Amino acid sequence: MSIKRRDFLKVAVAGGACAALPGPAEARPNLEVPPKAAGMLYDATLCIGCKACMVGCKEANDMPVEASDQTPMWDTPADTSGKTLNIIKLYRNGTAEVKDREVDGFSFVKRHCMHCVDPGCISVCPTSAMRKDPETGVVTHHPEACIGCRYCVWACPYNIPKWDFDEAFGRINKCEFCNHRLVEGKLPACVEHCPTGASLFGTREEMLAEAKRRLALEPGSAYAYPRNTLEDPNRHEKTVPHYIDEVYGETQGGGTQVLVLAGVPFGDLDLPDVPERSFASISETIQHTVYKGMIAPLALLGGLMFVTRRTLNKDKKPEEKSK
Amino acid sequence: MKLAATEPMGGRILTRPFVFLSILVLIAVGLILFRFVYGLGAATNLNNGYPWGLWVVLDIHVTAAIGCGGYVLAVVIYVMNKGEFHTLIRPAIVASTFAYTLANLAAWVDLGRWWNFYQIALPWNINLNSVMFEVAICMLLYTVVLWMELVPPALEHFGKQKYLDAFNKSLWLIIPLGIVLPTMHQSGLGGLIIAAGNKVSPLWQTPWIGFLFLMSAIIIGFAIVIFEGALTVMGLGRRLELHLYRRLAKVLRWLLVFYLAVRFGDLLYRGALGAVLTETPARSSMFLVEIALYVIPLVILFHPVWRGSARPLFLAAACLLLGGAVLRFNGLIIGFTPSAGYVYFPSVIELLVSIGLLALEVVGFMYIVKRYPILPPRTHTVAPVGKKTPAGLAPGQGAA
Numbered sequence: 001m002s003i004k005r006r007d008f009l010k011v012a013v014a015g016g017a018c019a020a021l022p023g024p025a026e027a028r029p030n031l032e033v034p035p036k037a038a039g040m041l042y043d044a045t046l047c048i049g050c051k052a053c054m055v056g057c058k059e060a061n062d063m064p065v066e067a068s069d070q071t072p073m074w075d076t077p078a079d080t081s082g083k084t085l086n087i088i089k090l091y092r093n094g095t096a097e098v099k100d101r102e103v104d105g106f107s108f109v110k111r112h113c114m115h116c117v118d119p120g121c122i123s124v125c126p127t128s129a130m131r132k133d134p135e136t137g138v139v140t141h142h143p144e145a146c147i148g149c150r151y152c153v154w155a156c157p158y159n160i161p162k163w164d165f166d167e168a169f170g171r172i173n174k175c176e177f178c179n180h181r182l183v184e185g186k187l188p189a190c191v192e193h194c195p196t197g198a199s200l201f202g203t204r205e206e207m208l209a210e211a212k213r214r215l216a217l218e219p220g221s222a223y224a225y226p227r228n229t230l231e232d233p234n235r236h237e238k239t240v241p242h243y244i245d246e247v248y249g250e251t252q253g254g255g256t257q258v259l260v261l262a263g264v265p266f267g268d269l270d271l272p273d274v275p276e277r278s279f280a281s282i283s284e285t286i287q288h289t290v291y292k293g294m295i296a297p298l299a300l301l302g303g304l305m306f307v308t309r310r311t312l313n314k315d316k317k318p319e320e321k322s323k
Numbered sequence: 324m325k326l327a328a329t330e331p332m333g334g335r336i337l338t339r340p341f342v343f344l345s346i347l348v349l350i351a352v353g354l355i356l357f358r359f360v361y362g363l364g365a366a367t368n369l370n371n372g373y374p375w376g377l378w379v380v381l382d383i384h385v386t387a388a389i390g391c392g393g394y395v396l397a398v399v400i401y402v403m404n405k406g407e408f409h410t411l412i413r414p415a416i417v418a419s420t421f422a423y424t425l426a427n428l429a430a431w432v433d434l435g436r437w438w439n440f441y442q443i444a445l446p447w448n449i450n451l452n453s454v455m456f457e458v459a460i461c462m463l464l465y466t467v468v469l470w471m472e473l474v475p476p477a478l479e480h481f482g483k484q485k486y487l488d489a490f491n492k493s494l495w496l497i498i499p500l501g502i503v504l505p506t507m508h509q510s511g512l513g514g515l516i517i518a519a520g521n522k523v524s525p526l527w528q529t530p531w532i533g534f535l536f537l538m539s540a541i542i543i544g545f546a547i548v549i550f551e552g553a554l555t556v557m558g559l560g561r562r563l564e565l566h567l568y569r570r571l572a573k574v575l576r577w578l579l580v581f582y583l584a585v586r587f588g589d590l591l592y593r594g595a596l597g598a599v600l601t602e603t604p605a606r607s608s609m610f611l612v613e614i615a616l617y618v619i620p621l622v623i624l625f626h627p628v629w630r631g632s633a634r635p636l637f638l639a640a641a642c643l644l645l646g647g648a649v650l651r652f653n654g655l656i657i658g659f660t661p662s663a664g665y666v667y668f669p670s671v672i673e674l675l676v677s678i679g680l681l682a683l684e685v686v687g688f689m690y691i692v693k694r695y696p697i698l699p700p701r702t703h704t705v706a707p708v709g710k711k712t713p714a715g716l717a718p719g720q721g722a723a
Contacts, residue, residue, distance in 0.1 A: 067449075078372070078664070079662070079664070082371075083373060119499075120518055120519075120520070122450075122452075123450075123452050123453065123518060124452075124453055124454070124455060124518045125450055125453055125455075126443055126450060126453045126455040126459055127442045127443050127445075127448040127450065127456075128447075128448045128449070128450045129442075129448075143436075144439075144442075145439075145442050145445075145448050146435075146436055146439065146442070147434050147435075147436050147437075147439050147440055147442050147443055148434045148435020148436035148437070148439070149434060149435070149455060150374035150375065150435060151453075151455050151515070151518075153374035154374050154375050154519060155373060155518045155519045155520075156523070157520055157521070157522065158661035159371070159372070159661070160369045163363070163369075163371060163374055164364075165362070165363060165364030165369065165370065165371070165437055166361060166364055167364070168360065168361050168362035168364075168365065169362065169436075169438075170362060170363065170364070170435050170436070171435075171436065172435075199529035200426075209400060233501070270662070270663065272521075273521070274520070274521070275520075275521070277600075279517070279518050279519065279520030279521075280452075282517060282518075282520070283452075283454065283514070283517040283518040284452045286514065286517060286530055287451075287452065287454055287457070288451075288452075288535070290510075290533075291451075291457070297503055297506075297507060300503050300506065301499050301500070301503045303518065304401075304402065304498075304502050304503065305495055305496065305499045306357035307401065307402050307404075308401040308402070308494070308495050308498045308499050309495040311400070311401045311402075311404050311406075312401070312402075312494060312495055
């Protein structure tokens with residue numbers, strides 16, 4: 001009997017180990033780009049920092065102005081927040097003389113949801129309150145299902161979902177690509193309001209191709225930059241700047257549907273260094289290895305039931321005899 | 324089955340420490356109401372850089388970990404078949420039940436949309452990819468299991484022998500559930516960190532963090548049994564069941580060796596140990612504090628003299644509790660990189676709520692052991708069943 005007990009102890013221990021160890025089972029790969037993935041290209045070298053996109057965003061999403069200083073004269077949020085879904089930030093260095101230059105230069109950057117191909121917020125949400133449209137890939141938030149655990153705020157590599165700490169009965173807010181406008185066939189408000197074409201809307205495929213086209217241009221040559229969409233005839237001609245030779249969002253975290261071009265390194269622009277394999281895929285691989293078919297926990301439970309029963313019965317026997 | 328004899332301690336409930344702690348509890352209750360009415364922003368210093376703060380780390384993660392005494396003893400008694408530890412299990416289950424109940428309560432208080440909490444149980448909302456979902460459900464279920472494990476003392480108290488016999492027939496299911504569920508969510512609590520990727524320093528961001536949290540919770544489970552034993556001696560004037568704690572300490576030291584081997588094996592394998600030199604001073608020093616709090620007990624528990632006596636054992640246990648807490652603070656706050664410009668230090672309200680919740684745990688424990696049959700009778704020795712009483716273990720003495 002003691003040998004049997006030992007065997008079952010092994011089962012229990014093995015089950016327990018399975019329930020906690022990251023194993024080498026099939027890794028969950030990064031998710032694929034959805035078939036009709038909406039895309040946005042933000043070209044920081046075209047951005048003049050006019051913040052018309054912020055105004056348009058607030059109007060389209062019915063959000064109030066915010067003030068980060070004591071004597072506000074206009075909408076001055078310090079970061080995206082529960083009431084600011086889109087923000088223009090400024091990078092400046094030294095004398096800040098030349099636009100789109102890292103040293104002694106400056107650059108604007110527009111920050112909002114990147115609409116990840118493989119979003120961490122969706123992976124972590126315990127109540128499926130973050131959802132990705134299977135066709136367009138737009139990541140939306142559904143407060144009616146949200147419990148406010150703020151795991152999405154904590155885990156998002158781009159720090160995008162924001163809890164509205166100003167409200168007693170708050171909610172998560174984030175850019176939803178103006179999904180309510182997209183379904184009506186309209187452009188995202190930030191794109192519609194952008195006077196220079198710094199924010200451009202299309203499919204992700206088109207946006208990626210346009211971004212690569214720009215990277216292939218000769219700096220100093222002229223290029224007719226499109227506004228709003230690639231099809232829009234209202235283009236404007238501008239000298240091609242020195243781009244950083246990378247499309248931010250092509251591969252980051254398995255890719256994002258918002259792509260960024262810039263003249264200064266992305267790290268300076270509050271755009272984090274995110275490896276190609278999504279954190280969601282790493283987390284889910286471990287989670288589903290441990291809990292595959294609930295086999296390990298159930299095996300552990302079964303083994304423990306056997307051993308516990310045996311222990312309980314053994315304890316009982318002397319009592320029964322005495323009766 | 325052969326349960327160790329237990330009886331209510333009796334004695335006055337409204338002692339001075341009880342009243343003092345109760346006042347702390349009442350303050351916390353008032354502040355929790357304030358938080359519910361005026362919101363997280365008004366009550367806490369949480370922000371969108373640090374959306375998780377003191378409540379999440381201390382009142383959920385650390386409290387759930389110190390609630391592992393019942394879990395660990397269940398393994399020792401029912402899986403490893405060491406029936407002589409029965410004297411320890413009831414107080415441990417009581418402490419675990421309070422810890423887990425409060426961890427769940429704290430999670431609810433911390434929920435931004437607390438009125439919407441039931442959404443996590445709606446089938447159409449389930450997200451099996453979410454570690455948080457698994458942790459929440461397992462913690463809730465385990466808390467129910469813990470309360471069920473307290474049914475026998477209650478039935479004994481009210482003299483319902485028939486129901487007690489019937490209930491004891493279900494122990495073969497309840498006890499294993501009480502082992503599987505903590506195994507799942509204690510690793511899950513660490514697993515929460517993985518999805519944050521490089522926002523968490525490589526000193527704590529590892530695929531093994533779930534396993535490390537589980538191991539550390541098991542270690543804390545041993546430590547809290549020893550620690551609470553010592554506290555019961557000091558606070559309630561009972562004798563320390565020293566021979567039992569010595570035996571637990573024997574197992575504990577090998578767990579410590581294993582934990583540190585995995586901790587450093589992982590750091591070396593990932594080439595992350597060098598981060599101690601390159602990380603911010605706060606992170607490097609907190610990492611060293613964390614490791615020291617595991618190494619000091621290791622030294623004590625392997626020391627031929629220290630490991631046998633009460634004070635060093637108590638010190639070792641205290642270090643391990645603190646070490647587990649520091650590991651959790653490190654992984655979730657110190658090692659966490661928010662977007663630029665955010666800082667966090669808990670507000671007075673956050674601190675007072677945390678203190679009040681800990682006070683509630685102590686107050687609840689004191690009340691229950693005085694009124695219900697939890698502790699072994701003080702007139703009896705606590706000799707292991709069928710074994711001789713070790714020398715020097717006289718009956719308990721003195722009351723608080």
